[in-house]
Amino acid sequence: MNLLQDLPAQQRRAIDLVREVAQEKDCHPYLVGGPVRDILLGRDTIDIDLTLEKDASTLARALAKRLEGRVRSFPQFLTYKVIAPEFPEIDLATARKERYRKPGALPAVTAGRVKDDLLRRDFSINAIALDLLDGEMHDPTGGAKDIEARLVRVLHDGSFIDDPTRMFRATRLAARLGFTLESHTAGLLRSAIEGDALSTVSKERIWRELFLAMDEHEAPRILAELFGHGALTPLFGRRGSDDLENLVTRLEAIREQLTANPDVDRYVLYTGGLLRGDASPVDFEGSGFSQRRARALVEIANELPRVLEELAAAQDDRDRFRICRRVSPEMLALIAAERPEERESLERFHQYEKFRLPLRGNDLEVPGGPHIAIALEQTREAVFNGAIPPDQARSFARAVAKRLLDEEAR
Numbered sequence: 001m002n003l004l005q006d007l008p009a010q011q012r013r014a015i016d017l018v019r020e021v022a023q024e025k026d027c028h029p030y031l032v033g034g035p036v037r038d039i040l041l042g043r044d045t046i047d048i049d050l051t052l053e054k055d056a057s058t059l060a061r062a063l064a065k066r067l068e069g070r071v072r073s074f075p076q077f078l079t080y081k082v083i084a085p086e087f088p089e090i091d092l093a094t095a096r097k098e099r100y101r102k103p104g105a106l107p108a109v110t111a112g113r114v115k116d117d118l119l120r121r122d123f124s125i126n127a128i129a130l131d132l133l134d135g136e137m138h139d140p141t142g143g144a145k146d147i148e149a150r151l152v153r154v155l156h157d158g159s160f161i162d163d164p165t166r167m168f169r170a171t172r173l174a175a176r177l178g179f180t181l182e183s184h185t186a187g188l189l190r191s192a193i194e195g196d197a198l199s200t201v202s203k204e205r206i207w208r209e210l211f212l213a214m215d216e217h218e219a220p221r222i223l224a225e226l227f228g229h230g231a232l233t234p235l236f237g238r239r240g241s242d243d244l245e246n247l248v249t250r251l252e253a254i255r256e257q258l259t260a261n262p263d264v265d266r267y268v269l270y271t272g273g274l275l276r277g278d279a280s281p282v283d284f285e286g287s288g289f290s291q292r293r294a295r296a297l298v299e300i301a302n303e304l305p306r307v308l309e310e311l312a313a314a315q316d317d318r319d320r321f322r323i324c325r326r327v328s329p330e331m332l333a334l335i336a337a338e339r340p341e342e343r344e345s346l347e348r349f350h351q352y353e354k355f356r357l358p359l360r361g362n363d364l365e366v367p368g369g370p371h372i373a374i375a376l377e378q379t380r381e382a383v384f385n386g387a388i389p390p391d392q393a394r395s396f397a398r399a400v401a402k403r404l405l406d407e408e409a410r
């Protein structure tokens, strides 16, 4: 049980408790999949995934009771989730055997032994179980060896055909862990794509995998590789693009912008980076993007070059700010990603957007009307640019408003 010594305290506490309750209830849980892989790698793991040959619901309920938490059950998958305050989520599943009757479709599921449950999995490194009662490791496919060799390997030649979403999982996991696709596996992936294996998968499922890729820190590399493999062709068709390293660099610049502005929409930005120069609403079929996001994307893809030209031609900040105000925050982030020389003025624009004067229309003591808002805006700009000192804001605004009012009257 030495492996478990290195877990973060919270997870260790959870596993100790699982073991205790399991003994009381005479249940036999195994820790499986992601957490075992991460423990063997010495990486922090968050999820606690358990598999039992029987009594998963008994253990789930007993754990919830002990923790004063609750159980959510997903009967169609024979799985349970135990949720308790200040405790990691614990997933419990009944060991199962799967059979794929039709490529790409969901498999037929029957109850099975732990070994069956490991053999149905995607990669050897995810197919290891740790018996929580006796501490023994079950590794029927040589996963520990592959972890050591840093390889992602499928368990049989039909794996990507049975479930083509595994191609996305393989690319994602390899990049996240800094692993390589084992060479036979890489060959199988290429043939699966060439054989059009993805045609059995809905666009919705492909988008779901794509979003998971975008959530990763290594998103730039993963997206570029998926693109390079042709795994995105079912969504975006075949499009000519620059070479893959250029794409990685472009997406890395986007990641930098996302880190600097966590508020911008990462899915829009990465998709915009992938579709740069050419996008239409059909490209987003199955994504579930709202109209607003789809519009922002079409704008990014189709108008970015023109906006870049306009910015390059702008004479001063006033010109630049006028252009910036017209476009979406995602477009601005993409401009910053692509044009380092624009970053400084974009940063000034963001500051300007946040800049407020403690001055209201009523303070001007001028009859109301549209000229008030214009005067306040001009004043905000003048103070921000340093054209006038802040303590003259009120008199400046008042003068502008009066002048505008006079002009209106004339």
Ligand code: ATP
Residues within 6 Å of the ligand: 032, 033, 034, 035, 047, 049, 120, 121, 122, 123, 126, 127, 163, 165, 166, 169
């Ligand atoms: P993480 O949650 O850190 O991304 P994980 O390995 O836990 O990694 P999950 O998506 O949570 O990944 O899946 C849990 C386990 O279920 C995996 O370790 C794998 O064994 C199995 N699994 C998930 N998806 C598939 C699939 N498409 N085909 C076969 N097995 C799968």
Ligand code: MG
Residues within 6 Å of the ligand: 034, 047
């Ligand atoms: Mg997981």
